[in-house]
Amino acid sequence: MTILVVGATGLLGSSICRRLAERGSAVRALVRSNSPNESRLASVQAEIVTGDLKDGPSLLAACRGCSAVITTANTLISARRGDSFHTVEAGGQAALLRAAEGAGVRRFIYVSLSPGLPSDSPFVRAKREFEARVRRSRLAWTILQPTSFMETAFSPAAGWDLERGRVAVIKPGTAPVSYISLEDVAGFAVGVLESAAAAERFLPLGGPEALSPLQAVRIFEDVMPAHRALRASLAAPRLDGCPAAVQFALRLPRRPGRGRLTWRRHSDAGNTGVVPGAADLSA
Numbered sequence: 001m002t003i004l005v006v007g008a009t010g011l012l013g014s015s016i017c018r019r020l021a022e023r024g025s026a027v028r029a030l031v032r033s034n035s036p037n038e039s040r041l042a043s044v045q046a047e048i049v050t051g052d053l054k055d056g057p058s059l060l061a062a063c064r065g066c067s068a069v070i071t072t073a074n075t076l077i078s079a080r081r082g083d084s085f086h087t088v089e090a091g092g093q094a095a096l097l098r099a100a101e102g103a104g105v106r107r108f109i110y111v112s113l114s115p116g117l118p119s120d121s122p123f124v125r126a127k128r129e130f131e132a133r134v135r136r137s138r139l140a141w142t143i144l145q146p147t148s149f150m151e152t153a154f155s156p157a158a159g160w161d162l163e164r165g166r167v168a169v170i171k172p173g174t175a176p177v178s179y180i181s182l183e184d185v186a187g188f189a190v191g192v193l194e195s196a197a198a199a200e201r202f203l204p205l206g207g208p209e210a211l212s213p214l215q216a217v218r219i220f221e222d223v224m225p226a227h228r229a230l231r232a233s234l235a236a237p238r239l240d241g242c243p244a245a246v247q248f249a250l251r252l253p254r255r256p257g258r259g260r261l262t263w264r265r266h267s268d269a270g271n272t273g274v275v276p277g278a279a280d281l282s283a
């Protein structure tokens with residue numbers, strides 16, 4: 001039977017599509033018209049259907065004939081006109097769930113957020129609202145609650161410009177986070193599909209070690225002079241069909257003789273104001 005992936009052009013969704021296709025599943029990828037990232041699916045064996053979480057009929061058509069739906073869609077960085085936490089994260093996802101129920105889908109996997117996040121953020125509130133809706137569903141549901149993805153947390157978009165040896169950290173930069181690789185999260189999203197033990201469960205996912213952003217800066221500094229690959233072992237709770245640990249490698253740029261990142265702290269009060277920090281973390 002076919003598995004529908006919503007959010008298929010996203011970082012996580014495209015990885016899920018690739019994994020499903022590689023294991024021989026029939027994959028249907030819901031893609032918005034003019035998605036800037038449809039090329040992520042170019043080499044993936046998937047049926048592409050056009051749709052939008054704000055377009056109910058497109059969701060019903062996409063769900064027909066599917067045994068499972070995995071949704072990773074979110075509007076945080078890909079919002080278009082009419083997209084909001086209310087219309088997409090809560091309302092749009094609820095429309096998808098209704099469509100899945102109406103089309104006779106059996107399994108529903110929702111990738112949400114870590115349970116540790118503050119509930120006063122509208123984004124988090126919208127996610128929790130939809131979690132509550134999923135919980136009331138008669139489908140066999142699973143809600144994955146990953147911590148921050150290291151691929152996005154340590155990316156130029158988040159202020160980690162390793163190419164130039166510069167990092168921006170949200171002040172004070174000392175809060176520990178169990179960063180996880182999105183590839184591990186994708187492994188879980190696929191792994192739980194056939195797991196009866198994972199049905200009707202919230203599954204918080206995180207890496208084995210909680211590190212603060214400043215500790216992560218130190219690690220990058222340590223590995224940069226030797227131009228070695230940084231390897232991290234990412235363990236997560238074991239479920240049927242899921243990897244217990246996955247290795248990933250991040251190639252750092254060649255910068256002979258450079259072992260220090262120039263860094264600065266942004267205030268976490270709305271991320272405004274730049275406060276210069278001590279340049280030498282090894283002291």
Ligand SMILES: NC(=O)c1ccc[n+]([C@@H]2O[C@H](COP(=O)([O-])OP(=O)(O)OC[C@H]3O[C@@H](n4cnc5c(N)ncnc54)[C@H](OP(=O)(O)O)[C@@H]3O)[C@@H](O)[C@H]2O)c1
Binds near residue numbers: 011031034037051111
């Ligand atoms: N990134 C992290 O560090 C992190 C950490 C914890 C949890 N999560 C959660 O993990 C999930 C996946 O995150 P990600 O980083 O892979 O997201 P992403 O790369 O930003 O992908 C978002 C996807 O949602 C699609 N989308 C947005 N609005 C839509 C709409 N109205 N209708 C249909 N599709 C729509 C986008 O399509 P287009 O290509 O058309 O824009 C894209 O495919 C999210 O639920 C996120 O909250 C992320």
